[in-house]
Amino acid sequence: MIAFRCPAQIRPIRFLLSGLAIILLENAWSFSRILASYRLIQSLYERQMAKTVDLDRFDHALLREVQIDNQTPARILAERVGLSQSAVLRRLRRLRAERIITADISIVSPEILGVPVTVHVLVSIDHGSRTFGEFSRKIQARSEVKQASYVTGGADFVLHLQVESMAAYAAFARDVFHDDPNVSEYHTYIAMREVVGSTSKR
Template identity: 60%
Template sequence: MTKTAALDRFDHALLALVQQDNQTPARLLAEQVGLSESAVLRRLRRLRAEGVIIADKAVVRPAALGLPLTLHVLVSLERESAAELDAFIRKTRSRPEVRQAWYVTGETDFVLLLQLPDMEAYDRFAREVFHDDPNVKAFRTIVAMREIVGPADARPLAAMA
């Protein structure tokens, strides 16, 4: 089970701000949360060291990179032994088309989020990853027509805690 970090109101305020823009200078963060710049920097270092902040990344619009097609694929496996799960996870992680993936409960075993240039690329992906794998029992594809809430405009997690 994942350990929950002990966060105070300043930590929550900082997290909400850096989730909106992690390039905000420490002095501006300090003004907004009511701490000194050095206190903000110490807290951010601690939040990174404790694994609360796990990455600082830019959010890129996939269509700008020639990947306008977003697909969610629900995958069911025939067998779920540890070795077979690990093999499917390794294969999934090795594919650049897979932007996110979850091992889930219920009728489906995995949910994959794919970014691709077109349906032809998805056909190749499906043949290589699903059709050629004897342990893939079934997969169902959901085509995203339009993004409603994406990474760039999602509410900060700190605001939900």
């Protein structure tokens, strides 16, 4: 049996075509939307390929640990991953310097901050670079929006909100969705309980 391995120079084309094929199969989109999605996939691929770093099993083990608790002492990490304490510290410095670890943050309880209601929203907008930019800038300026992604599929954006009450969300929806003529539709999903995430217990 002859094993064929895709040449490196062909992989970007295969990656882009695969992503575009998924989009075409899922939705009968206009040409402008297909083009915008193609450019998005291309930019994501270029960002991924622009920075390739070799990670061994110890790096992966450390990354798993610090994603759970980045305050774990190096002595404990060394015991868990099978390295010396000094090796752990060197590797963590390298992972931060190479931007593999991009940030060390603290997860604060939304209830303590007075925003206990978690809302996920799928938003569809009229298409065009101007409307995309305007809507992106608008949600970037709203403190209720904790995360937002431009996505493929039936919607254009997925928003993760933290609000103090349903009344607060109703006011947000009126300001951001109802009063924006470029928003064609949106679907709201209220989280009842976090199953997997930064505040869920494993």
